[in-house]
Amino acid sequence: MQDGAEPQVGPAFGAVFRTVRGGNAFEETVERLLSAIKLGVVVPGERFPAERDLAARLGISRITLREAIRALQEAGYVEPRRGRGGGTFVTYVPPRPSREEALRVLHTLDGGLEDLFAFRRVLEVGAGVRLAETGLTSEQRQLLNTRLAEVEAAAVEDYRRHDTDFHLTIAELAGSASLSTTLADVRMRINELLNAMPMLARNLEHSNVQHRTIVEAILAQDPDATRAAIGEHLEGSEVLLRAFLGEPRP
Structure with missing residues (x-):
């Protein structure tokens, strides 16, 4: 997978990045983004879809999406990068669990x-x-x-x-x-x-x-x-x- 590429749109992509319908949009958004990482929808080195597109797909505000991304960043899963070619990149490489x-x-x-x-x-x-x-x-x-x-x-x-x-x-x-x-x-x-x-x-x-x-x-x-x-x-x-x-x- 080319570093910096966006994930391919496949069945797992559509199943994970679906409209948030729960009562707590922030928690459900964090869960969706984590699911994308765990299922390999977005692999290490890839970036999430653009903020505007992802917020629209999830049916949430960009403020809520940014808060969810910040939580994942603090937990060591992603890294936001600015500038040309920037975005939210997955940095977490899961070890094989025992x-x-x-x-x-x-x-x-x-x-x-x-x-x-x-x-x-x-x-x-x-x-x-x-x-x-x-x-x-x-x-x-x-x-x-x-x-x-x-x-x-x-x-x-x-x-x-x-x-x-x-x-x-x-x-x-x-x-x-x-x-x-x-x-x-x-x-x-x-x-x-x-x-x-x-x-x-x-x-x-x-x-x-x-x-x-x-x-x-x-x-x-x-x-x-x-x-x-x-x-x-x-x-x-x-x-x-x-x-x-x-x-x-x-």
């Missing part, structure tokens, strides 16, 4: 790990089956194949970001902004756990084979094959996470 840190994240989850897994399955399987049932336009088919190619070609350090974009693209193509937004939140919690695990080349190769099977089932408009392919893919990460975290299967 297993102990992942366990602390796990203990903050309402309903625990199995609730998170069940919710993700409902969202992702539902989105894929809907696509298989309704079919895709030629442009949508091209977009899905592009996201597949990107995750297959991703380097290890960029894999999680492209993997997230692949899954959110399926949700986005299902035609529900609410689904995309909710799944983005779920993926962020899942990624906080997955990021603590070492990424093995063999596991990534197997994951990419499953991604291709999912795409083929969706494009063939086969809901049953899509349901099975996504279920098998999600089961794989669930097994790995349970073993890593020492959580028994229910």
Whole structure:
């Protein structure tokens, strides 16, 4: 990624930078900006969209946005730069969390790990089956194949970001902004756990084979094959996470 570039507008971008609707605009704005950093929507060295554009997209005042950016700056996540080519740049490079840190994240989850897994399955399987049932336009088919190619070609350090974009693209193509937004939140919690695990080349190769099977089932408009392919893919990460975290299967 070229230093100083703005993030590409993809499904994760739209899911994170959506209109703020909560009662506390400042806190929700801080949460949105943090989500963008954690999901890799804006990676270290990139800058957030221009202040005017971002405030309009979030539906907040520029004063509120500046206050949120100042809070992130004080926490060491971003650095505002002035002058030509300036803006708000992400400076935070997240270290790989330890297993102990992942366990602390796990203990903050309402309903625990199995609730998170069940919710993700409902969202992702539902989105894929809907696509298989309704079919895709030629442009949508091209977009899905592009996201597949990107995750297959991703380097290890960029894999999680492209993997997230692949899954959110399926949700986005299902035609529900609410689904995309909710799944983005779920993926962020899942990624906080997955990021603590070492990424093995063999596991990534197997994951990419499953991604291709999912795409083929969706494009063939086969809901049953899509349901099975996504279920098998999600089961794989669930097994790995349970073993890593020492959580028994229910």
